[in-house]
Amino acid sequence: MKSWQLYVFLLPALTYFIIFHYIPMYGVQIAFKDFYATMGIMGSPWVGFEHFERFFNSYYFWRILKNTLALSIYQLCLFPLPIIFALMLNELGNGAFKKWSQTLTYAPHFISVVVVVGMIIAFLDPTTGIVNHIITQFGGEPVKFLTSPNWFRHIYIWSGQWQGLGWGTIIYLAALAGVNPELLEAAKVDGATRFQRIIHINIPTILPTVIVLFILNFGSFMSVGFEKVLLLQNTLNSETSDIIQTFVYESGLLKGQYSFAAAVGLFDSIINIILLITVNHIARKVSENSLW
Numbered sequence: 185m186k187s188w189q190l191y192v193f194l195l196p197a198l199t200y201f202i203i204f205h206y207i208p209m210y211g212v213q214i215a216f217k218d219f220y221a222t223m224g225i226m227g228s229p230w231v232g233f234e235h236f237e238r239f240f241n242s243y244y245f246w247r248i249l250k251n252t253l254a255l256s257i258y259q260l261c262l263f264p265l266p267i268i269f270a271l272m273l274n275e276l277g278n279g280a281f282k283k284w285s286q287t288l289t290y291a292p293h294f295i296s297v298v299v300v301v302g303m304i305i306a307f308l309d310p311t312t313g314i315v316n317h318i319i320t321q322f323g324g325e326p327v328k329f330l331t332s333p334n335w336f337r338h339i340y341i342w343s344g345q346w347q348g349l350g351w352g353t354i355i356y357l358a359a360l361a362g363v364n365p366e367l368l369e370a371a372k373v374d375g376a377t378r379f380q381r382i383i384h385i386n387i388p389t390i391l392p393t394v395i396v397l398f399i400l401n402f403g404s405f406m407s408v409g410f411e412k413v414l415l416l417q418n419t420l421n422s423e424t425s426d427i428i429q430t431f432v433y434e435s436g437l438l439k440g441q442y443s444f445a446a447a448v449g450l451f452d453s454i455i456n457i458i459l460l461i462t463v464n465h466i467a468r469k470v471s472e473n474s475l476w
Contacts, residue, residue, distance in 0.1 A: 215236075262341065330421065429452075
């Protein structure tokens, strides 16, 4: 084998996925069983699709599905923001301001979710928060952001954009580095404006990268960030903050309904797989870029 060194480099990644992603799939069968820890997976009785039917017929099914879809679609609508930001940074050249801007926007990515939620709670506190201080200074009334169902989605999505925007631009900036400078110079000589160069040269260059990342984004469409939702959630905003992931956590870990929680989680994963395959198929038909 001529390239055995490459397979050696690949081995740790393959081992990780086999041990932590493929072998645990053996336990998915508890979604179709009435699982008892004392009886084990093999000893627990089969119940078929009973847990799925219970979930679909429950009164909270449509609420958590609607909330999950609302957050996912809201987040997907902001998918172009890192692309726009990367194009803006690329136009700054190699000056000190560009490096300062990159550092400033990348930094929030390295802050843990718990710390970010703590900052949100501190900033939006109705009595001591800086946001409400500004509102009252302009003659407004304090707003109870964290206990209002109407504000939850905006807080969750835009805090996520603040934290991940700079980091999300890295791949697009790397793709923009592949733009042929001679092509840009030729366009400039022909009288193309900066905006025209972005539209007709930069964007077509990074379009394959954009399509691949868009497809991958759909692969986790239903998987909303569980940790931050759980930390921001309370009984007053649960009308819009109850999602599939928090429901699985509550059912499985807090209530001990392991089979039921596994069924709900499996339903979520199947939807993600269907969306991934569908969007990949559409991308392959519309353009020449796809995952497979």
